Amino acid sequence: MNSAENDLSIFERGERASEDYxxxxxxVKFLVPKSEIFNCQIANVEFEAxxxxxxxxxxxxxxLIITTGSGYYQEKGKPAQKLEKGSVVQIxxxxxxxxxxxxxxxxxxxxxNTNAHLGVATxxxxxxxxxxxxxx
Amino acid sequence: MNSAENDLSIFERGERASEDYxxxxxxVKFLVPKSEIFNCQIANVEFEAxxxxxxxxxxxxxxLIITTGSGYYQEKGKPAQKLEKGSVVQIxxxxxxxxxxxxxxxxxxxxxNTNAHLGVATxxxxxxxxxxxxxx
Numbered sequence: 001m002n003s004a005e006n007d008l009s010i011f012e013r014g015e016r017a018s019e020d021y022x023x024x025x026x027x028v029k030f031l032v033p034k035s036e037i038f039n040c041q042i043a044n045v046e047f048e049a050x051x052x053x054x055x056x057x058x059x060x061x062x063x064l065i066i067t068t069g070s071g072y073y074q075e076k077g078k079p080a081q082k083l084e085k086g087s088v089v090q091i092x093x094x095x096x097x098x099x100x101x102x103x104x105x106x107x108x109x110x111x112x113n114t115n116a117h118l119g120v121a122t123x124x125x126x127x128x129x130x131x132x133x134x135x136x
Numbered sequence: 137m138n139s140a141e142n143d144l145s146i147f148e149r150g151e152r153a154s155e156d157y158x159x160x161x162x163x164v165k166f167l168v169p170k171s172e173i174f175n176c177q178i179a180n181v182e183f184e185a186x187x188x189x190x191x192x193x194x195x196x197x198x199x200l201i202i203t204t205g206s207g208y209y210q211e212k213g214k215p216a217q218k219l220e221k222g223s224v225v226q227i228x229x230x231x232x233x234x235x236x237x238x239x240x241x242x243x244x245x246x247x248x249n250t251n252a253h254l255g256v257a258t259x260x261x262x263x264x265x266x267x268x269x270x271x272x
Contacts, residue, residue: 031224037228040248
């Protein structure tokens with residue numbers, strides 16, 4: 001990331017995302033810890049080009065709000081959708097999916113984990129290079 | 137707003153905010169309509185310099201995520217807090233407060249209305265010019 005892009009960042013990078021659940025370089029900055037008062041958890045996730053989550057589900061659903069860059073969101077068995085600045089994705093509870101950056105450009109999104117009492121994330125297998133390339 | 141600032145906007149401006157509930161020029165773009173699946177409602181709010189909400193409460197609480205500019209958040213009976221890019225505010229249910237831009241610079245924030253089944257917003261009296269000036 002060059003300094004001009006860095007100036008556009010809204011949040012600090014936060015913690016390196018686990019290799020167990022992500023492919024490539026990604027960072028997670030928690031904005032609101034899992035909260036009983038608000039019944040949600042909110043984080044910012046920054047993906048370098050080519051980085052993506054594993055396939056996974058959210059017991060309580062998740063909303064993605066894309067703030068910079070470009071990338072993909074794919075539900076199991078469906079074509080990938082392109083993401084860009086301003087995209088909003090509504091991910092229903094228990095729907096298997098992945099999201100991440102494009103191969104050429106990074107992606108940052110805010111992730112709102114709703115109905116946190118129903119579970120935040122269940123991590124599944126990696127998105128293979130073949131699956132990722134087919135998202136183009 | 138000049139074109140350089142405009143290029144930094146993440147979302148379209150949306151609808152003009154009601155004069156009944158806001159002072160000055162503000163725009164509300166709904167990102168996620170009130171949803172039973174996610175039990176929340178999410179909007180982006182853009183305030184011109186000097187613009188602010190009325191005093192109000194949220195039955196289910198609200199999270200503010202500031203994406204650009206500078207402004208204030210004030211809880212009834214407490215000093216105002218300054219807001220800037222990257223600020224996150226957790227507003228508990230039924231707490232009387234207001235938020236808005238600084239006098240010199242606009243403000244944009246994402247507003248996550250949590251526990252939407254408990255009510256999204258109850259609007260109260262205007263923030264007077266005297267109250268607003270004392271926030272500086």
